[in-house]
Amino acid sequence: xxxxxxxxxxxxxxxxxxxxxxxxxxxxxxxxxxxxxxxxxxxxxxxxxxxxxxxxxxxxxxxxxxxxxxxxxxxxxxxxxxxxxxxxxxxxxxxxxxxxxxxxxxxxxxxxxxxxxxxxxxxxxxxxxxxxxxxxxxxxxxxxxxxxxxxxxxxxxxxxxxxxxxxxxxxxxxxxxxxxxxxxxxxxxxxxxxxxxxxxxxxxxxxxxxxxxxxxxxxxxxxxxxxxxxxxxxxxxxxxxxxxxxxxxxxxxxxxxxxxxxxxxxxxxxxxxxxxxxxxxxxxxxxxxxxxxxxxxxxxxxxxxxxxxxxxxxxxxxxxxxxxxxxxxxxxxxxxxxxxxxxxxxxxxxxxxxxxxxxxxxxxxxxxxxxxxxxxxxxxxxxxxxxxxxxxxxxxxxxxxxxxxxxxxxxxxxxxxxxxxxxxxxxxxxxxxxxxxxxxxxxxxxxxxxxxxxxxxxxxxxxxxxxxxxxxxxxxxxxxxxxxxxxxxxxxxxxxxxxxxxxxxxxxxxxxxxxx
Amino acid sequence: xxxxxxxxxxxxxxxxxxxxxxxxxxxxxxxxxxxxxxxxxxxxxxxxxxxxxxxxxxxxxxxxxxxxxxxxxxxxxxxxxxxxxxxxxxxxxxxxxxxxxxxxxxxxxxxxxxxxxxxxxxxxxxxxxxxxxxxxxxxxxxxxxxxxxxxxxxxxxxxxxxxxxxxxxxxxxxxxxxxxxxxxxxxxxxxxxxxxxxxxxxxxxxxxxxxxxxxxxxxxxxxxxxxxxxxxxxxxxxxxxxxxxxxxxxxxxxxxxxxxxxxxxxxxxxxxxxxxxxxxxxxxxxxxxxxxxxxxxxxxxxxxxxxxxxxx
Numbered sequence: 001x002x003x004x005x006x007x008x009x010x011x012x013x014x015x016x017x018x019x020x021x022x023x024x025x026x027x028x029x030x031x032x033x034x035x036x037x038x039x040x041x042x043x044x045x046x047x048x049x050x051x052x053x054x055x056x057x058x059x060x061x062x063x064x065x066x067x068x069x070x071x072x073x074x075x076x077x078x079x080x081x082x083x084x085x086x087x088x089x090x091x092x093x094x095x096x097x098x099x100x101x102x103x104x105x106x107x108x109x110x111x112x113x114x115x116x117x118x119x120x121x122x123x124x125x126x127x128x129x130x131x132x133x134x135x136x137x138x139x140x141x142x143x144x145x146x147x148x149x150x151x152x153x154x155x156x157x158x159x160x161x162x163x164x165x166x167x168x169x170x171x172x173x174x175x176x177x178x179x180x181x182x183x184x185x186x187x188x189x190x191x192x193x194x195x196x197x198x199x200x201x202x203x204x205x206x207x208x209x210x211x212x213x214x215x216x217x218x219x220x221x222x223x224x225x226x227x228x229x230x231x232x233x234x235x236x237x238x239x240x241x242x243x244x245x246x247x248x249x250x251x252x253x254x255x256x257x258x259x260x261x262x263x264x265x266x267x268x269x270x271x272x273x274x275x276x277x278x279x280x281x282x283x284x285x286x287x288x289x290x291x292x293x294x295x296x297x298x299x300x301x302x303x304x305x306x307x308x309x310x311x312x313x314x315x316x317x318x319x320x321x322x323x324x325x326x327x328x329x330x331x332x333x334x335x336x337x338x339x340x341x342x343x344x345x346x347x348x349x350x351x352x353x354x355x356x357x358x359x360x361x362x363x364x365x366x367x368x369x370x371x372x373x374x375x376x377x378x379x380x381x382x383x384x385x386x387x388x389x390x391x392x393x394x395x396x397x398x399x400x401x402x403x404x405x406x407x408x409x410x411x412x413x414x415x416x417x418x419x420x421x422x423x424x425x426x427x428x429x430x431x432x433x434x435x436x437x438x439x440x441x442x443x444x445x446x447x448x449x450x451x452x453x454x455x456x457x458x459x460x461x462x463x464x465x466x467x468x469x470x471x472x473x474x475x476x477x478x479x480x481x482x483x484x485x486x487x488x489x490x491x492x493x494x495x496x497x498x499x500x501x502x503x504x505x506x507x508x509x510x511x512x513x514x515x516x
Numbered sequence: 517x518x519x520x521x522x523x524x525x526x527x528x529x530x531x532x533x534x535x536x537x538x539x540x541x542x543x544x545x546x547x548x549x550x551x552x553x554x555x556x557x558x559x560x561x562x563x564x565x566x567x568x569x570x571x572x573x574x575x576x577x578x579x580x581x582x583x584x585x586x587x588x589x590x591x592x593x594x595x596x597x598x599x600x601x602x603x604x605x606x607x608x609x610x611x612x613x614x615x616x617x618x619x620x621x622x623x624x625x626x627x628x629x630x631x632x633x634x635x636x637x638x639x640x641x642x643x644x645x646x647x648x649x650x651x652x653x654x655x656x657x658x659x660x661x662x663x664x665x666x667x668x669x670x671x672x673x674x675x676x677x678x679x680x681x682x683x684x685x686x687x688x689x690x691x692x693x694x695x696x697x698x699x700x701x702x703x704x705x706x707x708x709x710x711x712x713x714x715x716x717x718x719x720x721x722x723x724x725x726x727x728x729x730x731x732x733x734x735x736x737x738x739x740x741x742x743x744x745x746x747x748x749x750x751x752x753x754x755x756x757x758x759x760x761x762x763x764x765x766x767x768x769x770x771x772x773x774x775x776x777x778x779x780x781x782x783x784x785x786x787x788x789x790x791x792x793x794x795x796x797x798x799x800x801x802x803x804x805x806x807x808x809x810x811x812x813x814x815x816x817x818x819x820x821x822x823x824x825x826x827x828x
Contacts, residue, residue: 036773036786040599124566131563184600200609201778225681228782229773231665236680236776239673390791391546431562 026491026514028221031244032236033505036228037201042184043169044120044127050246052166053505054204054224058103059171059189061164062094062114062147067507068496070269070412072160072324079109079170079190080147080162089154089454094147100213102172103194104186111141113173118149120176121167129167131434132411136161154452156415156459157324165411165502192217192510201226218513237263243492244506247485249363251308257487264490267311269500270409271481273320274303274312274367277421277437279402280475284354289346291474295332296339297378298371300479306370311485315478318422318470322500325414325450325463329471331478339378351379357401358384359392363482368405371479396437399428404437407482411502414463418447422470440475443467491516524815528808532801536588539800540581543793571597573793584797593798598790603798610778611802617698617771617779618764624703625710626757632707633714633753634746637722648711655708660701664774667697682775698775702768706760713756717749724748750821758814762807 033050040046043055064078065071080094100109120126122133135158138150151158162168175188187195192214193206204224208217225242227233230253236242238260247253247265257265278285278294285291300314315321316328343351358368365386372382382403387395396404410416419434420426424441426434443466450462470476484504488494495511551567568574572583587594593603636648672680682694721727722745730740769781780799787795 036782038599124563125570128563181600199778200606201782202776225776227681227776229661229776232668232680232774232776235665235668235673239680241679241681388789390789 025516026243027219028223029219029244029492029508029512029514030223030225030242031505031508032225032227032233032242033246034228034230034233035226037226038198038204040184041187041195041198041204043171043187043189044129044167045184047128049504050226052503053501054206055169055187055189056164056191056501056503056505057193057206057222057508058187058191058195059164059169060100060191061168061170062096062162063159063168064164065502066496067509068494068498068500070322070500070502072157072163072411072413075159075163078164079114083159085158089158090151092149092151092158093142094149096145096147097213098145100190101209101211102175102190103188103209104175106172106175106178106188109170109172109190110144111147112144114147114170115139115141116173116176117170118162118167120171121169127167132161133167154454156451157411157413160411160413160416163502193219193222193508212510215510217510219508222508237487237489244486244488246505247487249308249311249482249485251310254308254310254485262490263487264492265485265487266498267483267485268498268506269322269483270412270502271313271320271322271483272407272409273315273417273478274307274405274407274480274482275315275318275476275478276371277404277406277476278474279399279404279438280473281439282399282402284346284348284352285402287346288474289342290348290352291477292332293339293342293346293378294375294380295474295477296335296342297375297380298477298479299334299374300331301334302374303367303370303480307367307480307482312480312482315481317467318476318478319414319417319467320409320412321481323412323414323417325460327464327467329467331471336378339380343379348379351381353381353383354402355383355385356403357392357395358386358405359389360386361389361392364389364405364407367407371405397428397433399437401437406435406437408435414460414467415447415451418443418463418466418470422466422475423447438475440470440473442473442475443469489514520815521812524808524812528805528812531808532804533585535800535804536585536797537581539797540584543791543796544577544580546791588797588801593801594794596787596792596795598787598792598795603794606783606795607780607798607802610780610783613772613777614765614768614779614781616695617702617768617777618761620695620699621702621706621764621768622757622761624699625706625760628703629707629710630714630746630753633711634718634741636711636715637718638741640719645715648715652708652711655704656712658705659770660705661770661774663704664698664701664771667701668774671697680776682777694777698768698771698777701771701775702764706764709756709760710753714749714753717752718745721745721748747821751818754814754817754821758810758817761810765803765806 033053035048035050039048039051041051041055043059046052046055060079062078062080063075066074066076079097079100081097083092083094085092096111096114102109118133118136118139122130122136124130135151135153135155136149137152140148142148170190172188172190176183179186185198192209192212194209195204196207197205203226206222206224208220210216230248233242233245237245247257254265254267257263276294278291280286304312304314317326319326358365368384372384375382395401410420421435422440422443423436424444425432426436427439428437446462446466446469450459450466453459453462486506491514493513493515494506495509495513498506501507551564572580595602596606632648636645639645668680671677678693678697682698727740727745730744765780768779769785772779772782780802784799787799
């Protein structure tokens with residue numbers, strides 16, 4: 001090929017234009033969440049969604065769910081390049097990626113850091129997720145590039161446990177030991193963005209980790225703002241002061257944001273399951289006819305209409321949709337006549353009143369008011385005692401409310417939700433209590449057997465059977481699922497297809513960039 | 517004066533100790549625990565118990581009380597139970613924002629409220645008086661968060677004069693822009709109160725004998741109004757300003773939230789919802805000190821504006 005002078009000139013011009021266009025592109029990103037301030041900026045200690053989302057941009061895990069996805073089937077290597085397991089899946093060996101640098105000059109990330117991280121995540125004095133890590137018997141660095149993880153027994157998804165979610169996040173040992181309690185004020189990870197500044201009640205500032213092992217990020221700086229006022233976040237996005245905001249889960253908000261020029265809106269996974277957990281050991285709910293009356297009195301379609309069709313959907317099982325192992329079950333029909341008949345058979349021909357403690361949290365109280373109206377039509381009066389959210393959390397953990405409306409998702413493998421909400425050791429009052437408000441124990445054998453089952457197809461059958469039994473016993477009445485809602489500038493290219501984010505905020509990666 | 521100050525300081529200390537005790541009791545009577553907030557709903561009972569032990573909530577209440585009082589009087593307010601950051605550092609990092617907003621709002625309130633109150637009194641039952649009374653009534657009854665959003669819509673979105681996010685960035689212009697709307701929002705409510713009190717205080721003194729005498733002696737009208745009348749009407753106005761200063765410090769929370777400004781109000785709401793006992797205790801001490809300081813200052817100003825008030 002012959003290069004002519006005019007041709008070279010045109011090429012140079014094109015290059016200059018491209019270069020100046022690239023330089024003109026925005027490279028700093030401002031994101032706002034709805035909390036008033038940061039909590040602990042330590043991935044093993046924070047249970048606050050707003051912090052988890054941001055810390056996901058700072059930390060890596062041994063494996064990760066592909067950005068934009070939430071399904072464990074999308075698990076791919078992160079700090080571990082590869083892994084193997086022994087035949088009974090109790091001993092796992094991970095090959096750690098070489099050349100990964102910890103932020104702030106804390107050296108190279110090795111298997112020793114990985115082993116330290118897992119032990120730290122399993123330590124209840126230093127981790128909010130210690131309970132999740134109990135299946136791990138030992139984590140040891142065989143050499144700087146090899147980590148061995150030994151389990152007490154096989155579990156459904158060790159890789160899920162070690163992914164970029166909760167206790168799976170990897171910290172750098174030297175930084176965590178040197179900083180001690182101060183680590184929560186200066187988080188040191190290996191991710192695409194590094195923590196540089198925190199201003200109380202204002203923002204956390206992150207900058208690009210130029211030596212990130214997947215390549216230097218195309219965004220130079222992220223300002224993560226804490227903005228509790230919905231109206232202010234919306235106005236600031238409209239005014240161009242923010243590039244991405246956490247939204248309100250209402251159809252009105254989605255429609256209003258969609259009407260703004262240059263704004264993208266997405267209802268994203270994971271969906272939180274809205275379910276009434278009925279205490280099957282306490283009167284009057286120990287009578288299954290009363291529980292059946294409740295389930296027939298709830299119109300799931302009407303609840304979705306109340307919550308918003310663009311931000312919620314009908315429940316399909318006793319665990320959230322999108323979980324590995326979910327079974328689409330035929331949930332009982334809405335039938336008021338049947339509900340009244342069942343109540344009469346149970347000895348309540350004139351209806352009954354149940355005292356329920358509810359949270360004053362706006363989302364939860366709105367749902368409860370909708371349910372109250374529906375149940376009232378069947379002759380079931382909910383005598384609601386509103387208390388503030390922290391009080392509600394405490395009181396429902398003392399078995400003070402026979403009905404608990406809980407909105408939650410867990411790591412999307414059926415075992416997580418089943419174990420925490422329907423497994424007898426997790427029942428309220430037990431030393432190992434988590435959130436089994438219904439005191440459900442009908443599916444314990446299936447839940448336990450599924451954990452040990454190495455064959456995924458058989459495991460799924462066991463999970464299906466567990467869900468069927470729980471539904472038959474009506475430990476809970478699932479009715480809807482609520483999605484997360486975010487809006488961002490259409491000039492922002494996330495670098496992947498957005499389906500959802502387990503950490504409740506869109507993943508910002510080295511590929512995230514502005515297109516103009 | 518010195519004796520007065522020493523006596524007031526002594527009383528303030530006793531008040532402070534009483535408030536500390538009250539706060540300690542109240543925050544522990546409230547149901548809900550910080551460990552639930554910190555660990556979230558994933559936590560097992562064992563993890564919650566472990567955290568309670570780490571932050572000292574497993575100890576008997578009297579032991580916690582003695583420990584708290586001992587630390588409080590020595591200035592060691594501990595660390596936030598939720599964030600692990602030192603309480604004093606958290607408070608000091610947002611205190612200047614609250615003081616700045618409070619003083620600016622007070623300035624706007626006084627600069628607007630007193631002249632309008634005087635004018636309304638002078639034009640009693642005439643058009644100007646009616647307009648001022650209606651406007652001040654609107655100011656009193658308008659919720660701060662509604663007026664805040666309206667101000668943002670007009671000045672930030674439509675006119676583009678100020679940012680939506682009120683955070684100073686170094687330059688004087690940026691600082692002034694970020695302070696203007698929040699200060700106006702709070703200041704106008706303040707002005708409404710001051711206008712009404714000034715009007716009624718002025719109406720009382722404008723019919724006094726010494727005003728009539730001054731006018732009969734040929735004292736210029738402006739001097740009669742601003743020196744003789746307003747000077748004698750200042751006591752209730754100063755009282756209201758003093759009271760409002762204390763209320764402003766506590767009431768600024770909605771303005772702080774809507775304009776996304778840091779401040780003590782936001783800190784106390786967060787600490788309350790998270791049951792952050794140590795932070796709540798530290799904040800109560802600061803609020804008590806501020807309110808006591810404002811009261812002392814108000815008493816001192818009484819002596820300055822009215823020679824009949826003697827400070828002993």
